Amino acid sequence: MGHDTSEWVFVGIVIAILIYVGVDSWNIEKLLEDIPADAETIKVTGQQWFWSFEHADGTKEISTLHLVKGHAYKFEIYAKDVMHSFNIPDWVVFQDAVPGRINYVWFSPDQTGEFPIQCREYCGLLHYNMRGSLVVEDGKS
Amino acid sequence: MVLELQKPRPVWQIMFSTHHTDVGYLYTVTSLAFLFMAGVLAMIIRTHLFFPGEGVLISDSVTSNRIFTVHGSTMLFLFALPFAAGIGNYLVPIMVRYKDMAYPKLNAVAFWMVPVGGALVWLGFSDTTWVAYAPYSIIRAPGPAADMWIFGMKILGISSILSSINFIVTILKCKHPDLPLRRVPLFAWSMLTVSLMTVVAMPTFAAALVMMLTDRLGVSGFFNPAMGGDPIAYLHLFWFTFHPEVYIFLLPAIGMMYEIIPRFSRKPLFSQGSGVFAFVMLGLIGFASWGHHMFSTGMDFTTKTVFMIGTLAAVPASGMHVFNFLATMWGARIRFDAPMKFMVGGIALFFSAGAGGVLNTAMPLDFITHGTYWVVGHMHLFLTGTIAFGFVGMMYYIFPLFTGRMYSEKWASVQFILMMWGTVQVFFTQHILGLEGMARRIYDYPTDFTSWTQLNQIATVGAWILGASFVIFLAQLIYYSAKGKEANMVDPFNLGGKYYYPYQAKTPHHTGY
Numbered sequence: 001m002g003h004d005t006s007e008w009v010f011v012g013i014v015i016a017i018l019i020y021v022g023v024d025s026w027n028i029e030k031l032l033e034d035i036p037a038d039a040e041t042i043k044v045t046g047q048q049w050f051w052s053f054e055h056a057d058g059t060k061e062i063s064t065l066h067l068v069k070g071h072a073y074k075f076e077i078y079a080k081d082v083m084h085s086f087n088i089p090d091w092v093v094f095q096d097a098v099p100g101r102i103n104y105v106w107f108s109p110d111q112t113g114e115f116p117i118q119c120r121e122y123c124g125l126l127h128y129n130m131r132g133s134l135v136v137e138d139g140k141s
Numbered sequence: 142m143v144l145e146l147q148k149p150r151p152v153w154q155i156m157f158s159t160h161h162t163d164v165g166y167l168y169t170v171t172s173l174a175f176l177f178m179a180g181v182l183a184m185i186i187r188t189h190l191f192f193p194g195e196g197v198l199i200s201d202s203v204t205s206n207r208i209f210t211v212h213g214s215t216m217l218f219l220f221a222l223p224f225a226a227g228i229g230n231y232l233v234p235i236m237v238r239y240k241d242m243a244y245p246k247l248n249a250v251a252f253w254m255v256p257v258g259g260a261l262v263w264l265g266f267s268d269t270t271w272v273a274y275a276p277y278s279i280i281r282a283p284g285p286a287a288d289m290w291i292f293g294m295k296i297l298g299i300s301s302i303l304s305s306i307n308f309i310v311t312i313l314k315c316k317h318p319d320l321p322l323r324r325v326p327l328f329a330w331s332m333l334t335v336s337l338m339t340v341v342a343m344p345t346f347a348a349a350l351v352m353m354l355t356d357r358l359g360v361s362g363f364f365n366p367a368m369g370g371d372p373i374a375y376l377h378l379f380w381f382t383f384h385p386e387v388y389i390f391l392l393p394a395i396g397m398m399y400e401i402i403p404r405f406s407r408k409p410l411f412s413q414g415s416g417v418f419a420f421v422m423l424g425l426i427g428f429a430s431w432g433h434h435m436f437s438t439g440m441d442f443t444t445k446t447v448f449m450i451g452t453l454a455a456v457p458a459s460g461m462h463v464f465n466f467l468a469t470m471w472g473a474r475i476r477f478d479a480p481m482k483f484m485v486g487g488i489a490l491f492f493s494a495g496a497g498g499v500l501n502t503a504m505p506l507d508f509i510t511h512g513t514y515w516v517v518g519h520m521h522l523f524l525t526g527t528i529a530f531g532f533v534g535m536m537y538y539i540f541p542l543f544t545g546r547m548y549s550e551k552w553a554s555v556q557f558i559l560m561m562w563g564t565v566q567v568f569f570t571q572h573i574l575g576l577e578g579m580a581r582r583i584y585d586y587p588t589d590f591t592s593w594t595q596l597n598q599i600a601t602v603g604a605w606i607l608g609a610s611f612v613i614f615l616a617q618l619i620y621y622s623a624k625g626k627e628a629n630m631v632d633p634f635n636l637g638g639k640y641y642y643p644y645q646a647k648t649p650h651h652t653g654y
Contacts, residue, residue, distance in 0.1 A: 006468070007412065007415060007461065007464055007465075007468070010460065010464050011457050011460060011461060011464075014456060014457050014460045015457055018453045018456055018457070018499070021453065021499055021503050022449060022450060022453055022503070024503075025449065025503035025504045025505055025506065026446060026449075026504070028504075028505045029442065029445070029446075029504035029505050030442070032505055033442055048281070081276070081280070081281070082274075082276050082277040082280065082281055083274055083275075083276070083277065083372060085437065085512055087512070087578075087580070089513075089577075089578025090578070092508055092509055094437055094508045094509075094511065094512070095437055095439065096437045096438045096439065098372055098373060098438060098439065099276060099366040099367075099372060100366030100370075100371060100372070101371075101373070101439055102439075103438070103439035104439075116578075116587075116589070118578075118580055119580065120511075120512035120513065120580045120581075121274070121512055122206075122270050122274070122277070122581075122582040123277060124206070124268075124277055124281050124282075125202055125203055125206070126202060127202075127206075127582065127583065127584075128202060128580075128582075128583035128584040128585050128586070129202075129585070131587070
């Protein structure tokens with residue numbers, strides 16, 4: 001026992017770093033959760049073992065989702081059977097699909113191209129293959 | 142003490158003994174057996190992931206799912222918990238200067254539940270994953286495997302509650318009257334903390350298991366949305382037990398570091414008081430952070446913030462342990478025998494794992510890392526890097542006490558180098574794989590991204606190196622317990638001073654029933 005000063009200085013530095021991390025992530029998360037009012041809603045349904053999508057105008061797609069660059073999109077995420085997790089790694093879109101609940105996540109692609117979609121919560125036999133792709137197109141075409 | 146091999150006793154006499162050293166010995170040997178069994182499963186998984194494509198080594202995905210489920214359940218419940226209980230059984234009564242554990246028969250009963258639970262888990266070979274999230278585990282997981290997993294977990298949970306009660310009573314009620322609680326050695330303090338945590342945390346999981354079982358039978362619908370239940374309720378019950386459980390796995394290893402580091406530094410511990418304080422703090426704060434496993438389930442902003450703060454709050458207390466170790470080693474005449482090597486390696490990896498944990502809980506970053514190989518790398522860095530390093534170091538330290546013989550310092554060094562190298566290569570690489578977006582618990586990965594293939598191959602080679610280090614460990618334990626040089630039982634590590642443990646204590650005083 002004793003030797004207290006150096007230890008409290010050390011703990012103080014650790015706490016200062018943690019406060020910085022905490023405050024910064026609080027700020028960023030607040031921004032991320034703020035869904036823009038003009039975001040277009042897309043229903044995403046996860047079931048063993050594929051994703052299906054429904055656009056606001058009623059168009060349905062399976063596994064491949066076509067979106068337009070520069071728009072904001074809000075995903076409404078449903079699950080039919082067990083838990084899944086809707087994930088577009090390149091755009092850090094990630095939210096669980098929980099049966100009996102609706103979860104929301106939004107993003108706004110600013111780059112065209114094809115990006116993988118996957119399931120990130122274990123959902124059984126073909127979990128590894130529950131993949132899709134996101135195609136972001138230019139608005140004009 | 143036992144000195145099994147110097148004074149041979151028939152094996153049944155050890156098996157049916159209720160003496161704490163015998164039960165501790167049984168716990169330790171059983172947990173090491175399960176370590177190697179689960180290690181083989183890990184090698185199969187990693188080797189399979191060396192090449193992308195189905196059927197490389199594991200023929201189908203359901204087998205793969207079963208393998209990683211049993212690997213996880215075994216390493217946590219059949220290696221980490223029983224090993225800590227084994228060393229605790231051996232040392233805690235000696236540390237508190239009592240003749241045995243408080244309830245010797247209960248102690249033996251708690252031990253014998255472990256192989257039974259283990260048999261159920263291994264014979265069932267369930268595919269629920271070790272977390273067994275509802276509703277998959279309820280409506281889709283094939284029986285009887287999942288039911289056997291539930292019963293196995295149930296038995297292991299009861300076993301850990303029984304042994305925890307025993308430790309609590311032994312330490313609080315049976316310690317020598319001249320020994321104030323704050324002077325109790327820190328390893329015993331770590332066992333006291335984790336025992337109290339188990340008693341608080343484990344019943345929640347026990348309840349969840351019963352609910353899951355009745356849900357599976359179709360008579361209730363607690364977690365089944367089709368019957369009005371909520372899967373998220375299961376997640377809360379599960380993580381309320383298993384986030385504290387993370388500390389229950391970790392703290393005994395930290396306690397072992399407290400036991401070994403001052404001895405090999407040949408210097409008194411920097412501060413007993415701050416060690417005790419940090420244990421108690423971790424024991425309390427461990428209950429404030431379970432929600433960080435559930436950020437992506439649709440948790441609202443305020444709840445996420447609360448759990449983020451709760452998680453970050455555990456870091457200063459962990460930092461106090463690290464500080465205590467470093468300050469103890471500062472300016473000391475350290476002897477780097479095998480136990481000390483593993484402890485120092487464990488501290489280094491504990492620090493990196495802890496830093497990764499801070500990133501995980503920072504809310505926006507959690508959405509990048511959660512459910513990917515980052516988390517696999519992170520928790521294995523704790524479980525292998527800190528806990529297994531602590532346990533292996535302890536095993537070398539206690540080896541003379543168990544067997545009366547010395548291990549080979551040369552081979553222990555080889556094992557240390559390989560284990561350190563393998564751990565860093567496989568688990569650091571998995572962190573990067575996670576950042577590249579590779580989901581965890583997958584049987585196969587696409588070939589579209591060349592970096593995934595390369596990183597997986599690097600990780601697999603690391604896993605083989607880690608596997609090789611454990612082969613050396615196993616070979617050492619077997620060979621040197623029979624053929625090793627006889628240990629100098631007064632001071633086997635030449636540290637000056639005596640070997641702390643009263644090796645000359647009599648033969649178990651009640652070998653009966």
